[in-house]
Amino acid sequence: MKSNSKKIRIAILGIGGIGGYLGGKLAHHYAEHDQIEIIFITRGAQLQTISEKGLEWHSNEITYRSKPHVVASNPREIGLIDILILTTKSFAAAEAIREYAHCISGDTTVLTTQNTITGRTDILPFLPEGALLMEGAIYISSSVQKPGKVVHLSGPGIWYFGTNNTFTPKGEQIAKILNYANINAQYTTNTEAVLWKKFLFASPAAVVTALFDITFAEITESQESEYLYLNLTDELMQLARGKNIPVDDQTILHNITLLTRFKGEAKSSFLLDLKRGKPTEIKALVLDVIAEAQKHQISIPYYQSAYAQLQLKYPSLTC
Numbered sequence: 001m002k003s004n005s006k007k008i009r010i011a012i013l014g015i016g017g018i019g020g021y022l023g024g025k026l027a028h029h030y031a032e033h034d035q036i037e038i039i040f041i042t043r044g045a046q047l048q049t050i051s052e053k054g055l056e057w058h059s060n061e062i063t064y065r066s067k068p069h070v071v072a073s074n075p076r077e078i079g080l081i082d083i084l085i086l087t088t089k090s091f092a093a094a095e096a097i098r099e100y101a102h103c104i105s106g107d108t109t110v111l112t113t114q115n116t117i118t119g120r121t122d123i124l125p126f127l128p129e130g131a132l133l134m135e136g137a138i139y140i141s142s143s144v145q146k147p148g149k150v151v152h153l154s155g156p157g158i159w160y161f162g163t164n165n166t167f168t169p170k171g172e173q174i175a176k177i178l179n180y181a182n183i184n185a186q187y188t189t190n191t192e193a194v195l196w197k198k199f200l201f202a203s204p205a206a207v208v209t210a211l212f213d214i215t216f217a218e219i220t221e222s223q224e225s226e227y228l229y230l231n232l233t234d235e236l237m238q239l240a241r242g243k244n245i246p247v248d249d250q251t252i253l254h255n256i257t258l259l260t261r262f263k264g265e266a267k268s269s270f271l272l273d274l275k276r277g278k279p280t281e282i283k284a285l286v287l288d289v290i291a292e293a294q295k296h297q298i299s300i301p302y303y304q305s306a307y308a309q310l311q312l313k314y315p316s317l318t319c
């Protein structure tokens, strides 16, 4: 992992719920490290507050204040990056990569966390030749509660990232760096299946929690919401199979069990965005599904109807 200095330079692009969770851990654990430098790429009130006071980080009973080595939004201040953890929303990812193009070289490895089935086609065209894209999926509910404060609400926090059908020792090296910072990251050489597995969980959960305005835990508490969740998952499984993605027959059972691991008041990031009047990931979570289903001539009436109902419930719904 070469760069313009001997240190390994790790940048987190987008200090929101996920960027704050991962970046907060990295900055805390590598604060005194002389070989690893942690950079937060952020903007607005988040940039100002973290520059002044660091990032307040909460998870269960643990609280600390993380101070990265660099907090910036100016590519010149940031410099070349070895490992870029891209934690913007899916709709902002390509633009963010373009904005920080001068910080990314052919030696940079880019890791992702977006809930999307089109990440590779969205991002790869904007990376320089040689740069390695390792897509990933993280099981967690985490959000920014006010500028400078991130809270891990629930979920196991496991982050699978990697390559598809090829092995690279870089993947294992990066997993070790993340694991030393207490991040439960696992390198995989099977990202296509991993991303779909997460998407099969996250997309129906986002739609149902938003339509019924409920938490993850509440999905299985009413017949109506559980029925919709199961049917959306079933349609997605048909789509995955239509695309020759291997899908475990136990997916529905597995996902219902997983829902119970998101305890308490945890809401999907999609619902939180709707409630805050922010742009949402409707394209990645719903519209891309509808488009792919049309391409593969797979009928998905529950998704079609859920999209229409979402538009009625949230007239300001935007990408």
Ligand SMILES: NC(=O)C1=CN([C@@H]2O[C@H](COP(=O)(O)OP(=O)(O)OC[C@H]3O[C@@H](n4cnc5c(N)ncnc54)[C@H](OP(=O)(O)O)[C@@H]3O)[C@@H](O)[C@H]2O)C=CC1
Binding pocket: 013, 014, 015, 016, 017, 018, 019, 041, 042, 043, 044, 046, 073, 087, 088, 089, 090, 092, 095, 096, 099, 113, 114, 115, 138, 139, 140, 141, 142, 143, 144, 269, 281
């Ligand atoms: N939150 C969660 O619990 C989970 C989220 N995910 C996925 O992870 C991804 C991130 O989600 P989440 O953390 O909730 O999103 P957030 O909206 O909380 O955070 C995204 C951050 O990226 C920043 N950003 C966007 N573009 C730029 C840019 N060009 N330069 C600097 N900063 C930028 C945003 O800043 P600004 O606010 O100024 O736009 C924001 O702070 C999503 O795809 C989501 O689906 C996956 C699992 C769980």
Ligand SMILES: CC(C)(CO)C(=O)C(=O)O
Binding pocket: 115, 138, 139, 140, 141, 155, 201, 202, 205, 206, 267, 268, 269, 270
């Ligand atoms: C469903 C969940 C919480 C799983 O990590 C998620 O990805 C999200 O809310 O965006």
